[in-house]
Amino acid sequence: MKAQRQVWGETLAELSKTDSRIVILDGDLGTSTKADIMAKDNPDAFVQVGIAEQNMVGMAVGMSTVGYRPWLSTFGVFLTNRALDQIRMLVSQTKAPVRLAAAYSGLLNGAAGKTHQDIEDLAVMRAMPNMTVLAPADEYELEAMVRWAAEFDGPLYIRVARDPVVPVFTEAYEFELGKPRLVREGSDVTLISTGVQTSRTVEAADLLQEQGVSARVIHLPSLKPLDEQELLSLIGNVDRVFTVEEHTKINGLGSLVAELLVESDKPTRLTRIGLEDGWSESGPNDFLLDKYGISPKRVAEQVLAVRA
Known part of the structure; x- marks a missing residue:
């Protein structure tokens, strides 16, 4: 079993080798979210923004206007709370092709405590106009979603769990948007x-x-x-x-x-x-x-x- 965060980092690093539009903007949590895989494998596709999530959203939107397909990497709670105004005004309202990778989503975040737990994110993002909201079951579905999202032209929020779970699907899984x-x-x-x-x-x-x-x-x-x-x-x-x-x-x-x-x-x-x-x-x-x-x-x- 592999953790979703590990698969997320590996898949984007692989895709970035052949798709120069892909770039990760990291909120100083790369070793936790596994954005550091991109930093090591393809440093030209990695931007360290620091603990500045609101600025990170603005930077990503700007990059999207010149052809990039940026992924934002930080804990989900910082996206759905600290950077919410920027996501609402800059991403959602303009339909910018920015991907919000909400790491450490849900209840299980490695004992970081309730300040870092985000158990309200789906409620926030589901109500956001133009926002696609995804929650993969396991490592295989997460990888399929990331590959699909590489070509998706719009705002996207995806839950990325910290710890591995028993897989529900297999390597043959293919993602179809909206399909239960x-x-x-x-x-x-x-x-x-x-x-x-x-x-x-x-x-x-x-x-x-x-x-x-x-x-x-x-x-x-x-x-x-x-x-x-x-x-x-x-x-x-x-x-x-x-x-x-x-x-x-x-x-x-x-x-x-x-x-x-x-x-x-x-x-x-x-x-x-x-x-x-x-x-x-x-x-x-x-x-x-x-x-x-x-x-x-x-x-x-x-x-x-x-x-x-």
Whole structure:
């Protein structure tokens, strides 16, 4: 298994050798985000901006006007909070082809604490006009997304996780914008997840199977745009749907699916599994996943409790 951040750095460094438009602007976190791979392999395609995320956005937009396809590299929390005004005004409103690589996304950021955890990013970016929002499940989907994004002509936000997870897909995976993916068949309940949480949700489905519950698992790599009719079709004829996300339950994946279901004619009950409204905290990965109810075991327990 490889961490998404490692694959992100390696893939961009490789692509930059044949595509001179690709450049990484780094916010002084290259050793963490793995932007330093580009700095070592192709230093001409690497710009060290320092701890100046707002300036970094402006620089990237300027570079995009002369043909570059810049990637911004920093922790997600600094993009969706500290540099939000610049992203809104300079990237979103102008439809600039700037890629926002949100490293250390979600709850698990190596014990850096709640100041560096970003569990509200999907809510912020999903509401941003013109913004494409992606959350890959594993290393293979991340690589496919980066290769696809090299030719994408518009603003893009992609979650990049710090630590590796059990892969959901294989090297043969091909990314299709907006397309939901059925990763596990099941007939009793439908579990919908996104990002690296999908790997844990598949593990939760295994635990549910041991308890006699057949769980279908759907992965959403693209939260915006989304093929809504395809998702409704994949949900199937079950009486209970669960969304599972490493994100606050407010305006994230659960809200997206709730909006879709309430506007459809599908009579399906929805339960949202995710972080409650409150600040998260620092700690070991397994502890945090259990505490906030998104470890495979805790997800399975919540599904069983609702069905009891």
